[in-house]
Amino acid sequence: MIVAEHVSKHFKRHRREPGLRGSLRTMFSSQYDLVRAVDDVSFEVPAGVKIAYIGANGAGKSTTIKLLTGIMRPTTGQVRVDGLDPHRRRVEVAHRIGVVFGQRSQLWWDLPVLDSFRVLRHIYEVPRAVYDRNMRLFRDRLDLGALGNTPVRQLSLGQRMRAEIAASLLHDPAVLFLDEPTIGLDLVLKQAVRDLINHVNAELGTTVMLTSHDIGDITGICDQALVVDRGAIVHQGTMRELLRSVDTRAVTFEYAAGSVTEAEALQIIAAELPDVRAIPAESGRIRVEYPVERWSARQVIAVLLNRFDLTDVLVPDADLETLLRRIYAGSPAEPVSVGDGA
Ligand SMILES: Nc1ncnc2c1ncn2[C@@H]1O[C@H](COP(=O)(O)OP(=O)(O)OP(=O)(O)O)[C@@H](O)[C@H]1O
Known part of the structure; x- marks a missing residue:
């Protein structure tokens, strides 16, 4: 068509x-x-x-x-x-x-x-x-x-x-x-x-x-x-x-106010979950993007439960958002010089 x-x-x-x-x-x-x-x-x-x-x-x-x-x-x-x-x-x-x-x-x-x-x-x-x-x-x-x-x-x-x-x-x-x-x-x-x-x-x-x-x-x-x-x-x-084709997935979590600072939370994640990307989100949440060949949702959540006083955890199933984030991170068409034009 x-x-x-x-x-x-x-x-x-x-x-x-x-x-x-x-x-x-x-x-x-x-x-x-x-x-x-x-x-x-x-x-x-x-x-x-x-x-x-x-x-x-x-x-x-x-x-x-x-x-x-x-x-x-x-x-x-x-x-x-x-x-x-x-x-x-x-x-x-x-x-x-x-x-x-x-x-x-x-x-x-x-x-x-x-x-x-x-x-x-x-x-x-x-x-x-x-x-x-x-x-x-x-x-x-x-x-x-x-x-x-x-x-x-x-x-x-x-x-x-x-x-x-x-x-x-x-x-x-x-x-x-x-x-x-x-x-x-x-x-x-x-x-x-x-x-x-x-x-x-x-x-x-x-x-x-x-x-x-x-x-x-x-x-x-x-x-x-x-x-x-x-x-x-x-x-x-x-x-x-x-x-x-998504090889990265995400878990978003929220911790009890005052239990850790955001900087401390990011440090803990970096130390305990190598190769993940932690992105602070709105209202004190943190989004943890993990490569599926290295980590499973279960392992990521286990670390979070162990290290944080969790008040909420969100595990989206079809993670189109992560995929689109990556696609959109690609840069737009780059102009190339064509010298003297008509
Ligand atoms: N009439 C035009 N003259 C010159 N450059 C143009 C013209 N129209 C689009 N472009 C350029 O072509 C590229 C693609 O633009 P296009 O609008 O198709 O993108 P898009 O994927 O629809 O973007 P968006 O998601 O922002 O709507 C951009 O770099 C844009 O600046």
């Missing part, structure tokens, strides 16, 4: 020099840095799959979504969505895909929400029965009726996101691209959005590609994961396989 073959997207960025004189020189300079936002990426996402596109800030996720939705053209390589080149066949592809960019609105700023939906219905030539069915669904699941006559520009971020998600699904798209879709939503609405996406996937077989920094979105929606690091794919498989 979604295919990327050796896709790269490079951006030229004017090389900036510091200071006023540098700024003036920058304006007339032909020196560029080249950013490899996406670098020779190939993947295939079959129909009906819900896949998370995971990577650190600047790893190239939004750029990939822009390539797949036809907003940008690859520098080299090819993308296909439902068999079509999304840039060349933008209109046909637009009828088959839904897109949500959490950071950017797709709605008409001055139109009341319901009017936007009426306009979209005509643009996408949505049959009356489909329109009515979907509007009922959005009223039930996203409380869309409450937003009815408010112009989009007067909506809060959370209200606008509900409208954006509904708009992306109005025409029963075969593929749904979601870039940070639950940004600004409270916990209840985040769950409502995840439920709605899972519902349309189950009912209509909609293929879903999601980027999100919210772990709940990834685990609550996706069954597969594509991991991108510095513009290149480093893992593709099921969520279960991704979690199995």
Whole structure:
């Protein structure tokens, strides 16, 4: 359904020099840095799959979504969505895909929400029965009726996101691209959005590609994961396989106030549990990340019980957080100098 073959997207960025004189020189300079936002990426996402596109800030996720939705053209390589080149066949592809960019609105700023939906219905030539069915669904699941006559520009971020998600699904798209879709939503609405996406996937077989920094979105929606690091794919498989690749796990604990200082606690851990990483967390907790080939949860907890006056211990099962922390620790695309540009 979604295919990327050796896709790269490079951006030229004017090389900036510091200071006023540098700024003036920058304006007339032909020196560029080249950013490899996406670098020779190939993947295939079959129909009906819900896949998370995971990577650190600047790893190239939004750029990939822009390539797949036809907003940008690859520098080299090819993308296909439902068999079509999304840039060349933008209109046909637009009828088959839904897109949500959490950071950017797709709605008409001055139109009341319901009017936007009426306009979209005509643009996408949505049959009356489909329109009515979907509007009922959005009223039930996203409380869309409450937003009815408010112009989009007067909506809060959370209200606008509900409208954006509904708009992306109005025409029963075969593929749904979601870039940070639950940004600004409270916990209840985040769950409502995840439920709605899972519902349309189950009912209509909609293929879903999601980027999100919210772990709940990834685990609550996706069954597969594509991991991108510095513009290149480093893992593709099921969520279960991704979690199995975790070689570090974590235990978080809390000790009785006043029993030891944080510095003492860190020293004890360093002495008793070599090769672990102890990270002070909020409200006096410490997160202990341990390599699974060296330590088991049981051994780590035994040491903690022995050395601390524990008031709480938390052992998360599927430790996607540790994995993502490591992925996100990878640096973004490094610009390389390309000398004199055109
Ligand atoms: N139009 C552009 N011109 C120049 N550089 C760009 C442009 N768009 C993106 N980049 C650069 O390409 C790289 C990848 O950006 P992109 O927005 O795709 O990352 P991302 O993975 O979506 O990040 P985030 O998680 O922060 O949204 C970054 O280094 C970014 O600065």
